[in-house]
Amino acid sequence: MTSQSTVESTAAKLRRSTHVRLAWMLAALAVVAVLMILSTMIGSRNVGLDDVLAAYGGSAAGFDQAAVAKRIPRTLLVVCVGAALGISGAVMQGVTRNPLADPGILGVNTGASLAVVIGIAFFGLSTADGYIWFAIVGATLTAVFVYAVGSLGRQGATPLKLALAGAATAAALSSFISAVVLPRGDIADLARDWQIGGVGGVTFDSVTLILPFLIVGLLISVYSAPGLNALALGDELAAGLGQHVGTTRMVSAAGAVLLCGAATAVAGPIGFVGLVIPHACRLLIGIDHRWLIPFSAVTGAALLTASDILGRIIARPAELDVGILTALIGAPFFIAIVRRQKVRSL
Template sequence: MTADGVQSSGPGLYPGASRSGRSLWLVALIALLAILCVLSVAVGTRAVAWPDIVAALGGQVDSIGQAAVAVRIPRTLLAVLAGAALGLAGAIMQGVTRNPLADPGILGVNMGASLAVVIGVAWFNIASAQAYIWVAVLGAGASAVFVYTIGSLGRGGATPLKLALAGAATSIAFSSLVIAVVLPRSDIAGGIRSWQIGGVGGATFERIGHVLPFLAVGFAISLLSARKLNSLALGDDLAAGLGERVAVARAVAALGAILLAGATTAICGPIGFVGLVVPHFCRLLAGVDHRWLLPFSALGGACLLTAADVLGRVIARPGELDVGIVTALVGAPFFIWIVRHQRVRDL
């Protein structure tokens, strides 16, 4: 173990986990994200010439093509922010629970935020963007507390396997409750069903501006929790012996993930599997040190969601597939692979 509480890893176990290797991979991820952003602006259901793209980036909307590009710009920004938030939230949750299956979707956090928003719309007629975000964050937090409480019952406390099972059961239950709340309300059913698929279409700079403060606070709390997560990775007893206040460290890190997942769900709907897939991939590049893993997960999540959005526009022309569908197609097989390759006693 190193002084920062991270298990040393040789190049055979974590390829590219040396400092120079991680730096190169970080630059590569940034370059990949830049390329994907260009593709996201340039590619869509309507073909647009490069002169129109350049003109639209300069603020002109004199033609249909330029107007189409002007719509894609905030959509691309939202995909980057939402993907980074979900990737980072997934890495935090896996670190807090020491569970390779942890993810805002699998642990019920996204669905808790979704249920809270649906109840707010159906029963309390909330309409403002700020109200959506606050309700979603509170719902995500309440769901996280509920899942952790259920997973802590019985012998052994909150084991990773019990947390995963509690989260899966909670997600299913909350999903059923969403349907029960929406069914009698035909006036909102169509909009709610579309939002629940999860997507970044219809993004505007105004909507992004509403959610940006919540994401900024979530990003700050999460990234500042990196050293504490390194300590928690050693186990609660050893972390406490090193002077770490385990409960406080876990709660603060979880708060950052809840803010990120709740705010993203409020504006995009419940998008699954990004927080599951990305941290596993990033560990192959950055190793297990959360000081590197968290930034890598944010960049990886941004790349994945932006790529999923571009892919959804290309494969379904002249229509499009929402990113929630594309990430599910990618994430579901990956989830099955993790379960098959992870021994139950290690969960």
């Protein structure tokens, strides 16, 4: 009876009006469009809408239009990174059935960071195209390690054990990062600036670098969505419905790690986006991953773009890196989730 009631409860949550979901999706896309325009208008020097539209049309005749042209690749990159982190968080929470799962909390970001710092220190890496493969390998190894440690014991990979394993792993890897960077004064500034997490000074090369990984990761995640819906019922019921639980987890996790590694490589370890966005999306459109994953992409892009704009406003004429803003937004949200009584599973 308990299993049957669980199935019925989950199925009821999956059923939500398509019109409602579509309305929220269109609203989120409209918000992203507005934020992209504002992102190109706001900076150390504000520009008008006419100059923004002219710059998007390819003109850079005046100073203001040239300023907008410089901001366009930054805006596109922050949208891509926000989408990647939003999808990654949604998939990780679905794979682990852990409401605390997030690339930062599970230590995946830190693993990618350590790999990139090692690449900077010992292999002479200095550009995003060099960082990206190191970041993906570091993220993958860390994800496997955290899940293996969290799976030890009778109950397997419970949300609490995964969160603790991720926190402990992130702390240990942070120490290794310090051990690599501190003796190397020649790379300290480069490594420190990258670790804060930011999108300033980027070019279209950074956008074209992350875009293929974003597309592949999105396709893998969307393909895995029905399997993630089955996993929400529990492993035994998912297997009974014909799902290969292990394969579903591995494929889904591969998409999430690919997205997280690529985003970390081009923008640094930006935290909490993958934690906050899926929870907010579930409140609006439900838990069906076929909708949750694309909606997390759009709202993740909106959150990171808004954070980037806010960072420019707060510290004008300088700016706060976007990684600092997302931490300020995400930390209280994380505390609120931890304080909830039903934190053991989704």
